[in-house]
Amino acid sequence: MDLSTLKFLGAGLACLGMGLAAMGVGTIFGNYLSGALRNPSAADSQFARAFIGAALAEGLGIFCLVVALILLFVV
Secondary structure (H helix, E strand, O other): OOHHHHHHHHHHHHHHHHHHHHHHHHHHHHHHHHHHHHOHHHHHHHHHHHHHHHHHHHHHHHHHHHHHHHHHHOO
């Protein structure tokens, strides 16, 4: 295998992390909405935690994007 082939393969695998981060954010807010509908009085206290979880998941997705870009353009 050529180095460029491995570079594209690694960047593609790193991009999988971005899709998985998007699925994680959907899961976080889906579970938040499910819990808020079951117990509306506790929804306000859990909203900030949902945003913190979404921010951490998006941070991992952006990190995967940076790794993919480094593999494509730097290595």
